Amino acid sequence: MNEYIEQTTRTKLKRLPKRGHFDRETVYRILDEAFVCHVGFCLDNQPFVIPTSFARIDDRLVIHGSAASRMMRNLSAEIDVCVTVTLVDGLVLARSAFHHSMNYRSVVVFGKAKIVTDEKEKYEALKAFTGHIVPDRWPEIRPPSKNELKGTTVLSLPLAEASAKIRTGGPVDDDEDYELDVWAGVLPLNLATGAPVPDERLKDGIEIPGNVLNYSRK
Amino acid sequence: MNEYIEQTTRTKLKRLPKRGHFDRETVYRILDEAFVCHVGFCLDNQPFVIPTSFARIDDRLVIHGSAASRMMRNLSAEIDVCVTVTLVDGLVLARSAFHHSMNYRSVVVFGKAKIVTDEKEKYEALKAFTGHIVPDRWPEIRPPSKNELKGTTVLSLPLAEASAKIRTGGPVDDDEDYELDVWAGVLPLNLATGAPVPDERLKDGIEIPGNVLNYSRK
Numbered sequence: 279m280n281e282y283i284e285q286t287t288r289t290k291l292k293r294l295p296k297r298g299h300f301d302r303e304t305v306y307r308i309l310d311e312a313f314v315c316h317v318g319f320c321l322d323n324q325p326f327v328i329p330t331s332f333a334r335i336d337d338r339l340v341i342h343g344s345a346a347s348r349m350m351r352n353l354s355a356e357i358d359v360c361v362t363v364t365l366v367d368g369l370v371l372a373r374s375a376f377h378h379s380m381n382y383r384s385v386v387v388f389g390k391a392k393i394v395t396d397e398k399e400k401y402e403a404l405k406a407f408t409g410h411i412v413p414d415r416w417p418e419i420r421p422p423s424k425n426e427l428k429g430t431t432v433l434s435l436p437l438a439e440a441s442a443k444i445r446t447g448g449p450v451d452d453d454e455d456y457e458l459d460v461w462a463g464v465l466p467l468n469l470a471t472g473a474p475v476p477d478e479r480l481k482d483g484i485e486i487p488g489n490v491l492n493y494s495r496k
Numbered sequence: 497m498n499e500y501i502e503q504t505t506r507t508k509l510k511r512l513p514k515r516g517h518f519d520r521e522t523v524y525r526i527l528d529e530a531f532v533c534h535v536g537f538c539l540d541n542q543p544f545v546i547p548t549s550f551a552r553i554d555d556r557l558v559i560h561g562s563a564a565s566r567m568m569r570n571l572s573a574e575i576d577v578c579v580t581v582t583l584v585d586g587l588v589l590a591r592s593a594f595h596h597s598m599n600y601r602s603v604v605v606f607g608k609a610k611i612v613t614d615e616k617e618k619y620e621a622l623k624a625f626t627g628h629i630v631p632d633r634w635p636e637i638r639p640p641s642k643n644e645l646k647g648t649t650v651l652s653l654p655l656a657e658a659s660a661k662i663r664t665g666g667p668v669d670d671d672e673d674y675e676l677d678v679w680a681g682v683l684p685l686n687l688a689t690g691a692p693v694p695d696e697r698l699k700d701g702i703e704i705p706g707n708v709l710n711y712s713r714k
Binding site: 288292293313314316317318319320322323324325326327328329331344346347348357358359360361362364366368369371372373374375376378380382384386388404405407408411412415416418419420421422423426430448449451455456457458459460461462463464465466467468469470471472473474475476477478479480481484485486487490493 | 506510511531532534535536537538540541542543544545546547549562564565566575576577578579580582584586587589590591592593594596598600602604606622623625626629630633634636637638639640641644648666667669673674675676677678679680681682683684685686687688689690691692693694695696697698699702703704705708711
């Protein structure tokens with residue numbers, strides 16, 4: 279597979295092109311770190327943007343939901359979809375209001391999603407959803423039953439038309455503003471975990487597994 | 497203004513209706529905590545989902561951008577837009593793969609955005625963007641010049657057709673799975689700030705302001 283994703287009219291950045299990234303590794307790393315994607319689709323030119331969990335399997339993004347959901351039903355018809363993932367990394371505090379910004383990493387994917395019908399492939403997707411939120415949890419839990427598999431729709435979107443956009447670094451102020459007595463810089467933001475909250479009905483003697491206790495996203 | 501937002505066919509939840517919230521306070525609190533919204537729009541039934549910063553002013557959501565941006569140009573034509581904001585609060589780790597979930601709070605807004613042309617209103621919007629990321633920073637920084645105001649397009653979207661969706665609490669497992677020797681519970685997630693990084697060209701003797709040093713989102 280090509281290391282770079284070909285740019286198209288939809289993914290090409292017209293403004294601030296230096297923020298654009300088209301190498302698969304960058305795109306994949308952002309997808310793998312995020313918990314939620316925003317799935318956009320149109321019904322008679324009416325946009326819908328639905329947040330949902332997802333996973334990446336090689337060069338495909340998979341989402342799942344109840345077969346009864348409006349989104350899954352509509353996307354199953356292979357209409358155009360735009361899936362966006364955004365990580366906010368910091369507040370960029372400039373000397374002027376105008377140059378305030380944010381550091382972020384985002385990915386936009388265009389394409390059409392297909393229903394995953396092959397049972398083995400579907401099973402692998404469900405495995406990937408769990409693995410996406412807690413790596414190595416799969417062997418510890420009860421795998422999906424035949425009925426659960428049946429009641430779940432899995433859609434697969436190729437990562438063929440995708441791009442990343444990244445802003446890093448400090449504020450960029452106007453020359454004359456550097457003389458102002460204003461604090462400027464970056465306030466870094468990151469996702470932190472709190473102490474795990476055991477389920478009320480947890481069986482006695484079950485300890486918090488290491489992959490939860492020492493959870494790390496990166 | 498009514499405390500509750502009227503439900504429409506677009507905002508009504510067909511599935512899991514108990515997760516739906518239509519009171520303004522809940523909707524506004526989620527909007528005020530989030531940094532980024534995802535703006536969805538359609539061009540010939542092709543969806544675009546663009547992450548962008550925003551602010552809330554009373555019962556309106558405002559976004560801004562360069563007058564040259566594709567999104568701002570298209571939305572200025574008052575096409576239908578769907579704006580979604582999502583906060584991820586925790587990983588819900590069940591005993592079965594099937595019942596894994598996430599705790600989250602999201603808001604979806606439907607409507608048409610209008611360009612803010614009134615200069616005073618536009619100025620207030622720019623003030624709100626700064627206030628949205630760091631409250632009380634506005635008096636410390638250089639306000640926008642006439643030219644900066646001119647080069648910025650501000651769009652205003654009424655929060656008239658909006659709803660929140662919230663999941664809280666622990667996993668809900670199948671009865672027979674409570675006997676399994678699996679750790680189950682919630683791993684809380686929250687946004688943390690790192691140590692402020694002063695700009696390389698910061699003037700000597702300027703201390704980190706309290707609203708940055710003791711930054712808190714809630």
